[in-house]
Amino acid sequence: MTTTGADLSTLLHQDHATAKTLLQGFEAVPVSERQRAFDDIVGELVRHEVAEEEVLYPTLRDKAANGNAIADARIAEQAKAEQLLSDMEHDPVNETAFMAKFHQLRTAVLAHAEAEESTALPALVASVTPDQLRQLGERYEAAKKLAPTHPHPNAPDAPPGNLMLGPVAALFDRARDAVRGVRSR
Numbered sequence: 715m716t717t718t719g720a721d722l723s724t725l726l727h728q729d730h731a732t733a734k735t736l737l738q739g740f741e742a743v744p745v746s747e748r749q750r751a752f753d754d755i756v757g758e759l760v761r762h763e764v765a766e767e768e769v770l771y772p773t774l775r776d777k778a779a780n781g782n783a784i785a786d787a788r789i790a791e792q793a794k795a796e797q798l799l800s801d802m803e804h805d806p807v808n809e810t811a812f813m814a815k816f817h818q819l820r821t822a823v824l825a826h827a828e829a830e831e832s833t834a835l836p837a838l839v840a841s842v843t844p845d846q847l848r849q850l851g852e853r854y855e856a857a858k859k860l861a862p863t864h865p866h867p868n869a870p871d872a873p874p875g876n877l878m879l880g881p882v883a884a885l886f887d888r889a890r891d892a893v894r895g896v897r898s899r
């Protein structure tokens with residue numbers, strides 16, 4: 715599998731910048747495009763979070779001073795964002811209830827990304843060698859590619875070309891299973 719050769723800290727900063735751009739640009743997207751734009755956000759967040767859970771947090775727990783406490787706090791934030799996404803799937807993307815939850819999601823995800831950048835990433839960089847950081851980057855990129863964000867293409871209730879959002883919890887589960895299944899081979 716081709717990877718960019720970037721180290722894990724660089725990749726995670728890049729992903730956070732991408733998520734920030736998508737989240738901050740969402741309200742400027744024309745109403746007719748919003749479902750697709752939101753699907754993109756969900757896909758990006760699912761792949762990023764699942765790959766972090768697989769590569770970043772186990773490494774912190776294993777190698778970093780205070781790694782367990784940092785991992786626990788950041789994973790709790792991710793779980794909150796995941797719950798919000800799951801709640802949002804029942805609201806049409808343009809309605810007030812959806813937008814209220816979207817604003818909560820954006821605040822939560824951006825605060826989580828900042829917390830990762832100020833705690834998890836410095837702890838990671840301090841606890842592994844530059845070579846290990848690059849190897850972790852490779853594993854992260856592979857995990858992100860393997861984490862599916864689409865349902866099975868033949869699922870009868872999935873509209874063609876649409877990323878099925880419901881249920882979001884199952885989307886995260888499928889992504890986790892895929893990444894872990896490959897690792898255990």
Ligand SMILES: [Fe+2]
Nearest residue numbers: 726766827830
């Ligand atoms: Fe992150």
